[in-house]
Amino acid sequence: AQKVTQAQTEISVVEKEDVTLDCVYETRDTTYYLFWYKQPPSGELVFLIRRNSFDEQNEISGRYSWNFQKSTSSFNFTITASQVVDSAVYFCALSGRGNKLVFGAGTILRVKS
Amino acid sequence: DGGITQSPKYLFRKEGQNVTLSCEQNLNHDAMYWYRQDPGQGLRLIYYSQIVNDFQKGDIAEGYSVSREKKESFPLTVTSAQKNPTAFYLCASSPRDGSYEQYFGPGTRLTVT
Numbered sequence: 001a002q003k004v005t006q007a008q009t010e011i012s013v014v015e016k017e018d019v020t021l022d023c024v025y026e027t028r029d030t031t032y033y034l035f036w037y038k039q040p041p042s043g044e045l046v047f048l049i050r051r052n053s054f055d056e057q058n059e060i061s062g063r064y065s066w067n068f069q070k071s072t073s074s075f076n077f078t079i080t081a082s083q084v085v086d087s088a089v090y091f092c093a094l095s096g097r098g099n100k101l102v103f104g105a106g107t108i109l110r111v112k113s
Numbered sequence: 114d115g116g117i118t119q120s121p122k123y124l125f126r127k128e129g130q131n132v133t134l135s136c137e138q139n140l141n142h143d144a145m146y147w148y149r150q151d152p153g154q155g156l157r158l159i160y161y162s163q164i165v166n167d168f169q170k171g172d173i174a175e176g177y178s179v180s181r182e183k184k185e186s187f188p189l190t191v192t193s194a195q196k197n198p199t200a201f202y203l204c205a206s207s208p209r210d211g212s213y214e215q216y217f218g219p220g221t222r223l224t225v226t
Contacts, residue, residue, distance in 0.1 A: 004155075033212050043201065045156075045217040052212075091155060099163075099211030100171065101146075103155035 002027045004094050006104035013082050014112050021077045021107045023092030029053075032096040034068065034075045039089040039106070051075065082111045115140045117218035119204050124223045126198075134189045134221045136204035145187035146205040146215060149173060156203060162187055163210060191223065198225045 148156040158171030162181040176195025205215040
């Protein structure tokens with residue numbers, strides 16, 4: 001069975017602080033895909049990144065960066081110099097051989113000015 | 114503009130009534146999905162379809178039904194058999210299967226009293 005754990009239920013930071021959202025996954029598939037989504041207060045999920053299991057290269061996109069480590073089954077997401085607009089619920093998700101997306105419970109990020 | 118539309122944004126029904134939630138996409142995606150989100154929880158898969166006239170049950174299909182007569186449309190019916198229908202429902206689509214990123218609609222918040 002596949003499982004995604006986001007142990008941080010809620011994180012509060014002050015603007016300009018860096019923040020890391022943790023994601024740990026479980027799967028027996030050798031080929032799988034990991035995703036991060038952002039859900040702002042409007043409710044619509046916004047796709048942020050997709051990573052396949054054979055690509056452990058870290059990625060940076062502006063203030064966002066992702067650290068994928070197969071050895072620890074983790075796919076953590078860091079926001080550098082956080083802004084109020086980053087306040088949202090962030091979901092980590094996993095897709096394996098069954099082609100169904102399994103979501104973590106989400107982490108609520110509150111960025112205060 | 115390409116995207117996914119869900120209507121209505123808010124829906125109120127009396128217990129015992131069936132209700133159909135609309136989902137349309139003009140992204141030319143093959144696969145479509147329905148998720149349910151309860152407060153403080155991640156998304157759970159209700160049904161998905163990877164091709165017209167074919168669909169599969171997700172993790173919580175009981176009390177729901179779907180159809181996929183057109184590539185662009187994937188309506189979800191919440192039947193009176195669904196014991197706790199009040200929730201936020203999100204529709205998504207992806208180019209092919211679950212290994213690709215999914216794009217989400219704005220969601221429908223259903224309240225049953």
